[in-house]
Amino acid sequence: MIIALFGFILLFITVLQAFMPKFLKPTEAFGVYIPDGYVKDPVVMKLKNKYTTFVLTFGIIIFVGYLWLALTQNPTEETLILMSVSVQFTTLFVSIVYYFMMHLRVKKRKETQKWLSGKSEVRVVDVKFQDKLKLIPRVIFIIPMIVTVGLIIYTFMKYDQMPEMIPTHWGPTGEADAFSEKTYFSVIALPLILLVMQGMFLFMSEGMKFSGVRLNPTNKKTSLAQQLAVRKYTSLLALFITIGITLMLGYFHLQTIHPEISSSIIMWALPLTFLILTFTVVGIYAIKVGQSGSRIKVEENNLPIDNKIAVDEDEYWTGGMFYMNKNDPSIMVEKRFGVGWTLNFANPISWIVLLVPLLLIFGIVFLL
């Protein structure tokens, strides 16, 4: 069971990492801005293919090695989990190191070939963007949070009937295997964590309004439609995950109060279903939307390019991965190498957004 689960995740990571360049905008290769007109540069294309081949080959070798070790060596459960997690990190780490080598090569190519010289860097803004932007309304995200608060109140009402030991961890078979003593805090730890996570996803959806929109001057309409789509789908994804975790953790919590609804089948099937569904939805998101909606196609007559390119922002992207621009008030920004979002680390609010939920969750776990 564990082997199948981790094997699936490992394979998923490998394939996603290996084919990453295929999901990305053609104007960004390995975290480097490629102006229109050079997106088909043979060297860059070659490096992309090289990256895919390397990461895929390496990942498959690790995957086969992992399966072989796990199936023939009969490791204990703890060793197995440790092993499973470390192979995932190895694959990720190696792909990131290889990415970085490619990043440096593309950067050098861009400099030596002078791709920016003689071009006029233009920033395009749609002043009506906020009116066109359709997100899931905030209230939809607040409803599950109210449910969680209700759950906390309900827990206190049922405090006397609760068992003396509160389960805090469930093993792979769905049986609780770690407990904390009953206190007014430990009985609500789980809904509190849920509340923090719900808050994070609310922020993720709302953050779509506070994230700069970068439009491509050579195909404004297409990039506008893509930007609207990527934000809408991010908001939808956040809602999907919020509902998922609310149902899952809500059930976990309720069955502590009412052991009669507990079922070990549900206890292991629920997280598994949630995991598989999430991976599926994220997979669909990556394939359908792609980075910045680059896989969404719009009919547009591209007029001949008059030497205009988007503003080169490479200087703000450390290693092509970390965005640091103290002028830009954006909090969330789209990843350059990857589908999804990262933070503007030069904005203090980003650090608050990143650290506060982490500290809260760790704090709750630590206090148990």
Added chain:
Amino acid sequence: MFIEIKANSDVPIYLQLAHQIMEGMVRGELKSGDSLPSVRAFASDLGMNMHTVNKAYHYLEEKDFIQIVAKSGVVIQPNSIPKATMEERRKIEAQLRPLITEGLVLKLSEEELVVMVRKLVQNIEEGKE
């Protein structure tokens, strides 16, 4: 409506912003009462400092072309903009004078300058550069 800001231009960014918004008003793409992005959203889209956007908005507010309403945001002047007063006329003339002079020094004829103005008006109305 799209606006385009040139990153390496001699014209300051805030003026480029203000000019583009005014051109949008001339073309009717920005109608009276239309809302403009918040300072934060605009600056995020530009990847530029909020002061730059603020400066542009204040420049336009001084001319009474937009209204900055606390809380509800920035809107294109909801009341119709009246024809230039004598004072405003004189101000524009004063700004044009050195440019016309420069053209005359560079041996442009009056006719050529008039053609130039006509061409510019047409480009602004059609949104060409």
